[in-house]
Amino acid sequence: MSFENPTRERIGDILASAGNIAVVGLSDKTDRTSYMVAGAMQSRGYRIIPVNPMVDGEILGEKCYHTLAEIPEPVDIVNVFRRSEFCAEVAQEAADIGARVLWLQQGVVSQEAADIAAQHGMIAIMDRCIKVEEALALKGRSRG
Template identity: 65%
Template sequence: MAFTNPSREEIKTILENVGNIAVVGLSDKMDRTSYMVSAAMQNRGYRIIPVNPQAAGQKILGETCYASLKDVPEPIDMVNVFRRSEYCADIAREAVEVNAQTIWLQLGVVNNEAAQIAEEQGIQMIMDRCIKVEEAIVRPVRA
């Protein structure tokens, strides 16, 4: 069966109920998409946990960065992925190990093996969508 992203209503529910978002591939460089998207999500009230082995132990967006999802010392609700598609199956396996509820692959990132892993483990999967864009659509700022 072909993969289908959740409906906008389901995405809204996911985003309304998410706690900690571990961002795999979050860069410490302010001009990178991962940094800009994560900063915007943080500004909207989401808790961002950086995951990047090159920046482990450093602070990114005021939060301690970890080398892997397994190193994060608190529950992870969502894994937001800013890595190339070929790395996503391994990330999905690690997300299973930390009991994440949702895996979100950013715009342009698709991996059917990762989707199958998520489905088999009852984890919600979103692929090829920008979390910042989707969040703005389903939870617009009210004046």
Template identity: 70%
Template sequence: MSFENPPRERIKEMLRDAGNIAVVGLSDNPERVSHMVAAAMQTRGYRIIPVNPNAGEILGEKSYPSLTDIPEPVDIVNVFRRSEQVVPIAEEAVKIGAKVFWLQQGIVNEEAARIAAEAGLEVVMDRCIKVEDAILHPRSS
């Protein structure tokens, strides 16, 4: 059976209930998509926890080398890495007890999705978290 993302209503609930979002592959370069998406999510009120072993701080938050180095609970693991690199990230997401494993638009890995889902995490693949949040939680300007 092939993977299907949760229904939009469930994605809306996941985002509504999210406290901490760990962003794996978050760049400290403001011109990179990962930085733009995370900055937008931060502006919308989400707590962003950068995961980048090569950066000390991104978007005013301490950056961690890996998910297992984060000293607090993580609700959503949002991944900006190539599809072939995400299986170990899924395993780390399971290890830290994250609730949601979210692969950004263009990222699909059935094995990673299976690992996360079998451990009880909800999985979203090939969707932009910023776009989903804007559609599902519109804010007036």
């Protein structure tokens, strides 16, 4: 069966109920898309948890973790800014920490990652920008 993203209404429900978003591949460089998107989501009230093995310290004022497994609290959404070939591994790590949603950013598609997500009861969203979807899906709606 071919992959289909959830409806925009369902995406709105997911985002309205989400709190913690782990951003895998979040850059500490302010001119990078990952930084700008995560910053925008943070300004909308989401808790951003940076995950980048190359960064020690903080990004966007939050402690940066080297792996998803190091995060000491529940994660609702794992938002992935990595190339498609790395996403299956990230999907397995997301499943291992009990994340509810695996979100691959615009331009990132991995059927293998979607299959792993499905096998572990996670919702997969691919090739969509979380910031754009949040603006469209929650237009006029409140979170929480």
